[in-house]
Amino acid sequence: MTSAPRTARGARTRAALLEAAEHVFAELGYADASVVRITERAGVAQGTFYLYFDSKLDLFDELVDDLNRRVRRAMSEASAAAPDRLSAERAGFRAFFAFTAEHPALYRIIRAAEFVSPRALHRHYDRIVEGYAEGLAEAQRHGEVRPDLDPDVAAWALMGIGELVGMRWVLWERDAEGGVPDHVLDQVALLVDGAIGRRTAPATTREENGS
Template identity: 35%
Template sequence: MPAAISPSRDAVARLKPGAPKPRLTRAEKAEATRARLFEAAIEIVGEMGYAAASVALITARAKVAQGTFYNYFESRQDLLDQLLPSLSLRLHALIRQRVMEAPDDAIEREKARLAGFFEFLEKEPHLFKIISEGTVQAPKGFRAHLEMQSASYRRALEYERRRGNLLIDDPLEIDILSQMLISTREYLSGRFCYEDGQFVRPSADVVDTYEKLLRGRIYK
């Protein structure tokens, strides 16, 4: 079975109707097929939930023969467990870029992480449903996603600690803080980024109030 990697969207685009169709190598064709199956699964889970994401529906959406599915994934559950880790890699890449673009200030970098998360949800609106059902329907993938995001946040906080930007130093407290920040952004996204199941751009007040919390400007 091929290694579980995040499928390239370029591979999907190459096989879309109307797109240029250069001669592809066998490996490129395989990558493109796997990517189409992957993107179809993301769409179906995001629209209808994990329970509706049958192999038949995924392959029909991807326009791939049903038997071909098992050339790329061991089972339906294998594919579903790979969705969140793959999206987690995409999320990390976008947030990392936004943090690098932010002013050289710890709180500005943290604001960039929250704003970047909202931006990612606008690009990938299915993420919220995939996360919310993932704890039950794809626990292996959910745990991998959570650990990837936790590790990313711990690295970010450790970077700030080394630069003298954190008031805490204990590794356990840093780990707890990383979970608090991850939970905060996911709760805020559920509260302010969706209306009637559709993504809406959250008000700038959300990030501004988050900054007040970070700077200790809430209580007298």
């Protein structure tokens, strides 16, 4: 970014450019999106663009970071008040699905980043996994997550579940209000509980061991 906004008006202009870019990149793809199209959609002069961004790529990278901040905040706020880890997982998944329902461009933009800006792509996933793994490790210390689980590997795997379920029931079925249908969310929660839930030995095994 060339310079940070120094006024409320500048912050609004920059936000308008990011919002316009979200739609233009999603509709046209990175190659066909242009600064002219973005500024036209934002309702600002083309020269104004360069007060906030050095180039189209600079704007794209910032858009990836902006979407990342917003989706992480939505998930974190939703799960913060949960009484246990499984409830937190369910709330976090619901928030992610709701965010992608409101911002379906997230999928196309992140996929474009694989070719346009791999560093932005890696940064996006790494930031999500970092906080996710920390939460799992904390729950593990409190006995809510199975002790043999690697929080980092689990975070990547669970993130993959969320991304593909969201693609299927949010991106492909735009009639899902606020995310995915409840029965789908129930199945996701069931899978998550089966994957990370703390295990107790079956009664038969305990009896055989004389305990």
